[in-house]
Amino acid sequence: MKFSTRLNIPPSETLAINTLANKKKAAGERVYNLSAGEPLVQTPPVIIDAAVAALQAEKTNYTPMAGILELRETASTWLNKQYGADFSVAETFVTNGGKFGLYALCQTLLNPGDEAIIIAPYWVSYAAMVQLAGGCPIVLHTKEEEQWKLDVGDLERSITQKTTCLILNNGSNPTGVLYTKEELQNILHVCAQRNILVISDEVYSGLVYDGHEYISCSSLGQYKDTVIVVHSMSKNFGMTGWRVGFVFGREALIQKLTTLQGQSTSNTASVSQWAAVAAFEHANDIIPSMQATLQSRRDIFFTEFERIFHYQLSLPPCGLYYFIPLTAFGVRETDSVAFCSRVLAEANVAMVPGAAFAMEGYVRCSFGVSEDEIIEALAALHAYLKKK
Numbered sequence: 001m002k003f004s005t006r007l008n009i010p011p012s013e014t015l016a017i018n019t020l021a022n023k024k025k026a027a028g029e030r031v032y033n034l035s036a037g038e039p040l041v042q043t044p045p046v047i048i049d050a051a052v053a054a055l056q057a058e059k060t061n062y063t064p065m066a067g068i069l070e071l072r073e074t075a076s077t078w079l080n081k082q083y084g085a086d087f088s089v090a091e092t093f094v095t096n097g098g099k100f101g102l103y104a105l106c107q108t109l110l111n112p113g114d115e116a117i118i119i120a121p122y123w124v125s126y127a128a129m130v131q132l133a134g135g136c137p138i139v140l141h142t143k144e145e146e147q148w149k150l151d152v153g154d155l156e157r158s159i160t161q162k163t164t165c166l167i168l169n170n171g172s173n174p175t176g177v178l179y180t181k182e183e184l185q186n187i188l189h190v191c192a193q194r195n196i197l198v199i200s201d202e203v204y205s206g207l208v209y210d211g212h213e214y215i216s217c218s219s220l221g222q223y224k225d226t227v228i229v230v231h232s233m234s235k236n237f238g239m240t241g242w243r244v245g246f247v248f249g250r251e252a253l254i255q256k257l258t259t260l261q262g263q264s265t266s267n268t269a270s271v272s273q274w275a276a277v278a279a280f281e282h283a284n285d286i287i288p289s290m291q292a293t294l295q296s297r298r299d300i301f302f303t304e305f306e307r308i309f310h311y312q313l314s315l316p317p318c319g320l321y322y323f324i325p326l327t328a329f330g331v332r333e334t335d336s337v338a339f340c341s342r343v344l345a346e347a348n349v350a351m352v353p354g355a356a357f358a359m360e361g362y363v364r365c366s367f368g369v370s371e372d373e374i375i376e377a378l379a380a381l382h383a384y385l386k387k388k
């Protein structure tokens with residue numbers, strides 16, 4: 001069989017590790033999973049009740065392509081209130097998770113050869129999505145000693161005639177980096193001056209810790225013409241499998257996205273959309289409760305890691321992950337793929353290699369799993385490494 005060369009991209013390594021871990025589990029092995037890209041929590045009952053009610057009311061047909069009006073209304077109202085944004089219903093698009101929102105944006109905005117700037121360590125799918133659209137990812141590297149923050153000078157120097165957009169992950173996967181208002185203003189200013197779009201991926205916005213404030217690019221209204229915001233029900237509401245995400249942007253963009261969705265997936269599952277409406281109605285209870293659960297898991301991870309490995313991790317201010325240098329585990333190797341492969345094969349502990357995020361010498365560990373899982377996983381990892 002002959003395949004399209006467009007698919008000459010690597011498969012998602014995070015999903016691949018997770019799949020291998022699940023396979024071992026299915027074969028009856030005890031696997032300690034620190035690779036999960038999601039908060040492992042029950043979807044709150046009010047959301048499930050709303051989904052059941054939608055099914056019973058037979059709300060099971062195709063929906064409008066850009067989403068049901070009720071969800072576009074509650075989503076835009078939530079964003080506007082939460083972050084001081086100003087998006088209308090017509091500027092709100094419902095899609096199959098933030099992931100398809102990002103994919104659809106790349107397909108909508110990039111022509112062959114167009115450049116999209118992405119910031120490493122970056123979420124595994126950005127580069128592939130840009131390539132799938134025929135674009136060219138331009139990778140800017142950041143450093144741990146600079147809190148993984150984008151240097152505006154680097155950004156300015158990387159811009160060319162072909163630069164179309166910057167993909168900015170505020171509250172990042174894998175580093176948890178969180179930008180201040182001033183930093184965002186500087187980035188958006190540089191981009192606006194050169195007429196470059198900023199796709200702001202804000203899917204972890206509710207999972208901020210230690211009293212940090214989350215600043216959304218949507219709150220910087222003077223840049224509305226060049227800012228596109230991607231959101232999701234997945235992480236903030238514990239709804240990863242429901243596949244509901246959003247794009248907020250100018251109406252002309254939303255119309256293009258609607259055309260693309262109409263010719264591809266048609267719409268997000270009707271039941272999931274009704275469940276999302278209920279989730280937003282209870283956002284003031286659900287998000288703080290998610291945040292508290294995950295802050296507690298993050299802190300347990302920190303304490304256990306320090307107790308076992310005698311190494312103090314940097315506390316991520318946002319998100320679901322620790323991005324840990326291999327030296328923290330007391331090993332000398334630098335190849336993160338080899339390290340994660342042998343640890344999964346021999347100790348049944350799943351972590352994601354930094355190489356998947358374009359950053360060698362690190363691994364990503366998720367604290368989205370239960371506290372017991374964190375404690376047992378770190379103990380198993382330590383017991384294995386001690387023997388080596």
Ligand code: PLP
Pocket residue numbers: 037096097098099100123169172173201203231232233234240244245
């Ligand atoms: N953006 C980032 C940075 C992510 O980590 C993820 C998922 O892991 C997504 C977007 C997409 O999430 P979803 O499609 O579940 O909304």
